[in-house]
Amino acid sequence: SSESETSNGKGTDGNSLKIGVVLMSLNSEYWKLNMAGAKKAAEDLGVDIEILGPSEETLYEEQVKMVEDLVSSKINGLVVAASLPEAMSPALQNAHSANIPVVLVDANVNEFDERVTFIGTENYNAAFKGGEFISDQLDNGDKVLIVRGQMGAKVHDERTKGFQDALKDKKIKFTVQDAQSDRVKAVNIVENVLTAEPDIKAVFATSDEMALGSFKGLENKGGTKIPLIGFDGTPDGLQAVTEGKMVANIAQDPYQMGYLGVESAYKAIKGEVVKKRIDSGSEIYTKENVDERIKMINEYLNK
Amino acid sequence: MLLELKNVSKAFSGVQVLDDINIGIKKGEVHVLLGENGAGKSTIIKIITGAYKMDSGEIKWKDRHLQVNKPSDAIEVGIGTIYQELNLIPHLSIMENIFLGHEKKKRRKFSLLDRPAMNKEAKRLMERLGQNVNPNELVKNLGVGQQQLVEIAKALSLNCELIIMDEPTSSLSEREAEQLLQTIERLKQQGMTIIYISHRLEEIKRISDRITVLRDGKKIRTVDTDKTTIDEMISLMVGRSLENKFPKVEFEKGKEVLSVKNLKITPDSPGINFSAYQGEILGIAGLVGAGRTELARAIFGADPVHSGEIIVLGKKHRIRNPLDAIKAGLAFITENRKEEGLFLDQPLVFNKTIARLNKVKKNGLINTQKQKEIANNYVKDLSVRPNNIHLFARYLSGGNQQKVVIAKWLFTDAQVFIFDEPTRGIDVGAKVEVYRLMNQLVENGAGVIVISSELPEILGISDRILVMNEGQITADLDRSEANQEVIMKAATGG
Amino acid sequence: MKQTEVVPQQEDIVMKKNRTKIDFKYIANKFGALFGLILLSIVLAIMSPSFLKVDNLMNIARQSSINALLSIGMLLPILTAGIDLSVGSILAISIVITGVVTVIWGMPPIIGIFVCLLIGAMAGLLNGLLLTKLKLPHPFISTLGTMNVYRGLALIITGASPIFGFSYLINFAGQANVGAIPISFILVIFVCVIFHIFLTRTATGRYIYAIGGNKEAARLSGIPVDRVLIIVYTLSGLMAALGGLVLIGRTNAASPIAGLTYELDAIAAVIIGGASFFGGIGTVWGTLIGAMIIAVLRNGLNLLGTSTDIQTVVIGIVIILAVYVDVLRRRSKN
Amino acid sequence: MKQTEVVPQQEDIVMKKNRTKIDFKYIANKFGALFGLILLSIVLAIMSPSFLKVDNLMNIARQSSINALLSIGMLLPILTAGIDLSVGSILAISIVITGVVTVIWGMPPIIGIFVCLLIGAMAGLLNGLLLTKLKLPHPFISTLGTMNVYRGLALIITGASPIFGFSYLINFAGQANVGAIPISFILVIFVCVIFHIFLTRTATGRYIYAIGGNKEAARLSGIPVDRVLIIVYTLSGLMAALGGLVLIGRTNAASPIAGLTYELDAIAAVIIGGASFFGGIGTVWGTLIGAMIIAVLRNGLNLLGTSTDIQTVVIGIVIILAVYVDVLRRRSKN
Numbered sequence A: 001s002s003e004s005e006t007s008n009g010k011g012t013d014g015n016s017l018k019i020g021v022v023l024m025s026l027n028s029e030y031w032k033l034n035m036a037g038a039k040k041a042a043e044d045l046g047v048d049i050e051i052l053g054p055s056e057e058t059l060y061e062e063q064v065k066m067v068e069d070l071v072s073s074k075i076n077g078l079v080v081a082a083s084l085p086e087a088m089s090p091a092l093q094n095a096h097s098a099n100i101p102v103v104l105v106d107a108n109v110n111e112f113d114e115r116v117t118f119i120g121t122e123n124y125n126a127a128f129k130g131g132e133f134i135s136d137q138l139d140n141g142d143k144v145l146i147v148r149g150q151m152g153a154k155v156h157d158e159r160t161k162g163f164q165d166a167l168k169d170k171k172i173k174f175t176v177q178d179a180q181s182d183r184v185k186a187v188n189i190v191e192n193v194l195t196a197e198p199d200i201k202a203v204f205a206t207s208d209e210m211a212l213g214s215f216k217g218l219e220n221k222g223g224t225k226i227p228l229i230g231f232d233g234t235p236d237g238l239q240a241v242t243e244g245k246m247v248a249n250i251a252q253d254p255y256q257m258g259y260l261g262v263e264s265a266y267k268a269i270k271g272e273v274v275k276k277r278i279d280s281g282s283e284i285y286t287k288e289n290v291d292e293r294i295k296m297i298n299e300y301l302n303k
Numbered sequence B: 001m002l003l004e005l006k007n008v009s010k011a012f013s014g015v016q017v018l019d020d021i022n023i024g025i026k027k028g029e030v031h032v033l034l035g036e037n038g039a040g041k042s043t044i045i046k047i048i049t050g051a052y053k054m055d056s057g058e059i060k061w062k063d064r065h066l067q068v069n070k071p072s073d074a075i076e077v078g079i080g081t082i083y084q085e086l087n088l089i090p091h092l093s094i095m096e097n098i099f100l101g102h103e104k105k106k107r108r109k110f111s112l113l114d115r116p117a118m119n120k121e122a123k124r125l126m127e128r129l130g131q132n133v134n135p136n137e138l139v140k141n142l143g144v145g146q147q148q149l150v151e152i153a154k155a156l157s158l159n160c161e162l163i164i165m166d167e168p169t170s171s172l173s174e175r176e177a178e179q180l181l182q183t184i185e186r187l188k189q190q191g192m193t194i195i196y197i198s199h200r201l202e203e204i205k206r207i208s209d210r211i212t213v214l215r216d217g218k219k220i221r222t223v224d225t226d227k228t229t230i231d232e233m234i235s236l237m238v239g240r241s242l243e244n245k246f247p248k249v250e251f252e253k254g255k256e257v258l259s260v261k262n263l264k265i266t267p268d269s270p271g272i273n274f275s276a277y278q279g280e281i282l283g284i285a286g287l288v289g290a291g292r293t294e295l296a297r298a299i300f301g302a303d304p305v306h307s308g309e310i311i312v313l314g315k316k317h318r319i320r321n322p323l324d325a326i327k328a329g330l331a332f333i334t335e336n337r338k339e340e341g342l343f344l345d346q347p348l349v350f351n352k353t354i355a356r357l358n359k360v361k362k363n364g365l366i367n368t369q370k371q372k373e374i375a376n377n378y379v380k381d382l383s384v385r386p387n388n389i390h391l392f393a394r395y396l397s398g399g400n401q402q403k404v405v406i407a408k409w410l411f412t413d414a415q416v417f418i419f420d421e422p423t424r425g426i427d428v429g430a431k432v433e434v435y436r437l438m439n440q441l442v443e444n445g446a447g448v449i450v451i452s453s454e455l456p457e458i459l460g461i462s463d464r465i466l467v468m469n470e471g472q473i474t475a476d477l478d479r480s481e482a483n484q485e486v487i488m489k490a491a492t493g494g
Numbered sequence C, D: 001m002k003q004t005e006v007v008p009q010q011e012d013i014v015m016k017k018n019r020t021k022i023d024f025k026y027i028a029n030k031f032g033a034l035f036g037l038i039l040l041s042i043v044l045a046i047m048s049p050s051f052l053k054v055d056n057l058m059n060i061a062r063q064s065s066i067n068a069l070l071s072i073g074m075l076l077p078i079l080t081a082g083i084d085l086s087v088g089s090i091l092a093i094s095i096v097i098t099g100v101v102t103v104i105w106g107m108p109p110i111i112g113i114f115v116c117l118l119i120g121a122m123a124g125l126l127n128g129l130l131l132t133k134l135k136l137p138h139p140f141i142s143t144l145g146t147m148n149v150y151r152g153l154a155l156i157i158t159g160a161s162p163i164f165g166f167s168y169l170i171n172f173a174g175q176a177n178v179g180a181i182p183i184s185f186i187l188v189i190f191v192c193v194i195f196h197i198f199l200t201r202t203a204t205g206r207y208i209y210a211i212g213g214n215k216e217a218a219r220l221s222g223i224p225v226d227r228v229l230i231i232v233y234t235l236s237g238l239m240a241a242l243g244g245l246v247l248i249g250r251t252n253a254a255s256p257i258a259g260l261t262y263e264l265d266a267i268a269a270v271i272i273g274g275a276s277f278f279g280g281i282g283t284v285w286g287t288l289i290g291a292m293i294i295a296v297l298r299n300g301l302n303l304l305g306t307s308t309d310i311q312t313v314v315i316g317i318v319i320i321l322a323v324y325v326d327v328l329r330r331r332s333k334n
């Protein structure tokens, strides 16, 4: 541990600093935006950065290994987005005892009090906003289809729950189907559910990948009039809002999350004070406000 | 010369299997390769057909250098082969098997298959071999004998100039073998050249023109058949003369070791009754498909039976599976050693002890040292070649594989041994060793039952002979009253 | 066998009996999986009024088509006693490259379609070459390897983001209908006919069965085993790419994570369709029915609003049952 | 064979020559995968200074252990020419039930551990019974079925949410260390020794090889094939549950989606470790080394900061290479 202390000391000349980032996966637009933010922050701050993430969000143990591996290679700070937060806490504890400051993004790990900060929007709250948004367009007892990601994956649980809870008063009859974040499965599910229940009044998909699939399903069933809400605010998802395919897209700000994550870790290394909780914000994008957001994202991604 | 091998050598993992072999095959002759198990006969064949690559040497075809890199090369120049192991595709039809690799097509190379033409031709070929079958029948539904004939039809369909047959009669009954020999004689008259391998010396004498004898991978001599005798063939082959091909020893007939009572395989099959005694070898004769294997499998619990009683040494046993049978004291040496007897990718020591691992246990664990000792002893006793207990069974010649299967069963300390075609594909010397083994078993008080399609063998070694036909025992003959005619009559139901 | 051409002869009687028996078996064999499909459909029709609606049947036709195409491709390796685990990844790499070529580089759609199929075939060809030239012992491991390689490449090529905005022509196969009937299903039927003829009426087709039945015997019969295997894996890759083309049309996007775990569905369809895992046995029509059974099941469970975890359990049970029914049928035949 | 015990006899010469060679082969066979592991380690040590740190080696030991346990379990079905696709799901169902029993019902941890292993064994037993009693043709399909069934049940039982808050004793195997060495790795070594003895020195162990080599010959040799297969799948399930126990300790959580795709890593480890996909060939030590190779590779690529896409490609290539090296080695022996 004396070793990490010296490297902490050396940290004053920003060049030799290295920050490790472990995300839930690197294979989606959402996480790519997060990565872009993190990279930008590293560039601005002049630190080295190493970003890892398993090939699928379900592989939570793989994430634990990545944290362990980063801890044993020479990093000065750590930014983690844990897919199964509780599972991550032993590894984070490890990092902490190796004197590595840990910043949590996107998902909080409640058991890990030693975190520098948690940066994120609660998925539950964001989805709740989505529910509120559509609430006006629904009558009591209407049917709503939720196309969700892998059962047991925490983000999708929270999004599903948040959306449902927002509509609690309306006694909505929910049909929840798991499309495992797969676009084709979402198409199939929407086609099938609409065949059995043509009176579906709204569709909510817990990720843009599935929302885009859901739109195809609606299209195939002639149901493009049915309001569709996506989640993530990925470029394609936002594009679908401008084209009127989705009425709304619930977006967190992954870019901001990534940026703030690295920045906070940097501050912690330097011994600066960081707020214990940072809200990276979430927003519902509709036709009215989406264009601005698209422009911004394109800037983020250097398009 | 049609085909010439010049200075052909081949080694497997450092062991010289063929050593500077020179053989010339004349057009129109039946040329026999003769030698003990493991002498290298099949290896020569596989080199000619491109299944193996030789280490050095040359093959000449019609006095020109012939390069065979793969089996289709040999097929293309006109060499058709029936390998020692059957090489048919079980789920394809007779017709498809016959034309496999050289299908008739409607037009060009890439057009659809001409099934009607192939069907007609397949039917004709099988009829030529005395078989009236539906060419669309799947090969898996045929008996071993018929499968062998499909192989021959396949070779004939190639319109080749040379047909190689590696022990084609070893899985055939007397009658089928006779049919095949007649076919060979007919082919010879038509000018076909044939390389023929067999351990049956009588048939060699009958059909061949010249014989090349091999021993331990070396060519000993090529002789003209009409200038040699069976005894000379044997002595060339084994390097010494063999006084007695059937070393029969007479023992006192003892108590009943096995009694089968009213055994029915299906509800409406006739009940089978017979007994075997200590002090005798009980032979079971019959034509292919007579139901001998079926009976043996039923007794051994390998196939389900409908009803019946099996009594071993006076004690009634309920046998539902082979394990029950082994516990009751039975051993069954099956007719298909590769499919049902051997663990090809395991060493001899494994094959030897697997059926009775309890015998090599110490403190509850297998004692590998003891296992090796035992295996070494048996390898010596049965003169398995090469005498290496760590060699995988796959790399043994057919005859030596058979010895390994027998060794496995000797190790189980069974009381009753049922041998199904035990000498199929093994050489005269080894046969005598197997017969001696049987004698020894009888001497030790075990019951020995031998199923064989070779009449001379049955007649030579049995004390008593049962004859089967269509699933029933049609005769129970004492050694003194048995001869070929009587048996054939009972076997054909005449 | 109604049109006997010749006057029956005495000895033909046994033969004819056998022949009838075989044909019966043949039909029964097909009927087996079909029977399962019909049974399943009846149950679902009773449980859900929507099931038999034309509309829904077209759903099924549409939804089964991607898996059907992959399954027909998968049938070939399985017939040779092999397997192709990389089909899902081949699908992904084929479609993302199509996306790059048409959407990003702006090449004409017809070239995109050609490239898609070409990439699929090349990826399959590589599987075949690895298997035969490196003499790998079993395609399970080589295709497990390429499954990772192709997936990784698809991710690298796209930087992990899906490509969208395909032109009508590329979407055509997966999106358009003729009347109520989806083009994709017509494509499936067409492919089935072609593959049926290929497998039953051409030499190469029969060699595939021969290799699965007994590889050594096939080799000794002069069959170019390696060449046939290479063709088999190339075709399997080609079919995966064709499935990918339908997928583009269905989703209007080419995602590098498309096709994850599709190999399992394809294998399940082939086996439910009566093919043997040990090679040598299996038909195109059985495979199609296998794919239909899976699609009908998923569709029915969606219609009934079954929760996804229960769906998972039910699908597991049906896979086992389907194979068990096949076992029973075969047993009753012997 | 340096310590020849007896004076060599004439006839022994050929044999001895062979014996030396075979023993060499035997060593080389083990050495094969080990050689790959060493080579890989050298490369990684050169590329990353952190690789050889004790700390990191302990990471590897810890990280390899779950896959190692599952792989040793998987070795058994593969030795019998079978496969067990359900291990990931068995792991999941075992740990969530442990969670229910200890965390929710509050039973003592020791009962939790017992229940975990019992559920794993029972799930494996069911696989074995399905295979043997229903006489299914190949375990690929039955375990594909139960893979779905067990996963679905794990989701239903937990309502799809993970369970946390396990007591120290349950976490012990996956979390604690003796000095620097993780208990989980000690457990792996212990299990390897037990399984090595089981496979090489007990009758049932030898029967497993016999069944993989030739099932019919095994049956006719009086081997109780069905019973041995049931034991095989039960043990495979048991090892999956043991792996699950380590996973609980590592993550302090029991999630119903734990173990997704673990079966592929386990199969890869067994095959990289030199086992034959056709049964009858393979060792515990080879399998362990196979699991280590995968763990070292993942660890090293993480240390080097390689992106996941490239990791995926590299792992794919290594799987193929590992098997190819094995092929070359075997070929050079003949």
Ligand SMILES: Nc1ncnc2c1ncn2[C@@H]1O[C@H](COP(=O)(O)OP(=O)(O)OP(=O)(O)O)[C@@H](O)[C@H]1O
Pocket: B012, B013, B017, B035, B036, B037, B038, B039, B040, B041, B042, B043, B044, B084, B385, B386, B394, B395, B396, B397, B398, B399, B400, B425, B426, B427
């Ligand atoms: N692939 C192989 N690898 C190693 N050794 C082999 C291989 N094939 C054959 N042998 C060995 O070569 C020798 C010759 O075998 P071959 O099969 O040619 O004998 P054979 O004369 O045909 O005997 P049989 O009459 O028993 O059929 C035997 O000792 C055998 O063990």
Ligand SMILES: Nc1ncnc2c1ncn2[C@@H]1O[C@H](COP(=O)(O)OP(=O)(O)OP(=O)(O)O)[C@@H](O)[C@H]1O
Pocket: B140, B141, B142, B143, B144, B145, B173, B286, B287, B288, B289, B290, B291, B292, B293, B294, B295, B335, B453
């Ligand atoms: N696999 C099989 N499928 C169908 N019928 C079979 C099969 N095996 C044997 N039979 C039939 O069962 C009957 C008895 O055959 P079995 O093998 O017992 O005869 P065998 O006297 O031992 O002859 P062989 O010399 O061929 O071994 C025959 O009518 C045969 O055709």
Ligand SMILES: [Mg+2]
Pocket: B041, B042, B043, B084, B166, B397, B398
């Ligand atoms: Mg031979």
Ligand SMILES: [Mg+2]
Pocket: B292, B293, B294, B335, B420
């Ligand atoms: Mg027989």
